[in-house]
């Protein structure tokens with residue numbers, strides 16, 4: 001089976017590598033030449049547009065930054081809709097607005113092209129090890145067709161419901177993950193200020209009620225978890241700007257439902273502040289670096 005993979009960035013590259021390793025042919029497209037070249041190095045063939053990739057593929061997979069990119073890649077000039085044959089299945093694995101997934105699905109359906117949303121959790125390490133959790137919104141039969149390709153990239157494939165509901169599950173997960181990372185960063189800055197060894201605090205929290213994935217796997221303090229982004233100068237990983245975007249998805253969803261939300265918007269603003277101080281393209285655990293108190297300040 002030939003997969004048309006569009007968006008070969010941080011996540012896309014290891015996902016392409018795993019598809020190729022499991023015997024899939026991959027034709028790839030990315031708007032950034034360096035990202036496309038990296039996919040070619042992994043064994044993919046380069047395409048000149050998303051339409052071209054869709055035309056050549058049996059299954060289309062997209063892994064793009066946000067809603068506007070997904071709309072452009074599917075519905076814009078030179079997009080998937082121009083190239084995909086009637087009956088073709090498309091799988092969008094980006095994290096975007098559930099309403100956009102539904103809108104794109106509807107536009108494709110009018111032209112006889114099928115669409116499911118399948119956002120992922122597990123980060124770059126999960127993408128590299130093919131252990132991603134994949135949350136799927138769409139028809140069961142479409143998921144069955146995509147399953148072999150999804151299984152080449154992830155370990156836990158969960159059918160959440162109709163189109164868009166994979167994205168709902170994903171934004172709920174990232175609401176928790178984003179808030180937790182800001183909370184862990186604040187806690188460790190307080191501990192540090194009072195001279196408590198972060199290693200000791202880590203072992204206390206890991207056995208206490210504050211334990212969380214954000215600390216266990218994404219520890220924001222450099223040197224605590226060797227595989228965490230903080231231990232490689234916060235190279236992503238998962239960029240601060242992307243997590244701020246995901247918290248925005250949760251904020252928008254809550255607004256639509258009139259669910260009051262206090263903590264997620266605060267965490268989003270903290271990440272936006274970190275971004276405005278140069279941490280936007282760093283891993284989102286770099287919010288800890290941003291929270292460094294300036295020296296020489298008198299305590300209040």
Ligand code: NAD
Nearest residue numbers: 007008009010011030031032035065094095123124237238
């Ligand atoms: P990224 O920015 O590294 O990669 C996205 C790629 O899409 C880039 O290479 C970019 O050039 C390409 N692109 C943008 N517009 C395009 C267009 N019009 N045509 C073709 N290619 C285009 O981002 P990423 O970290 O790989 O994340 C991708 C998605 O996965 C995001 O929605 C993100 O929220 C989600 N996600 C990321 C992680 C992570 O740890 N990085 C984890 C889970 C989910």
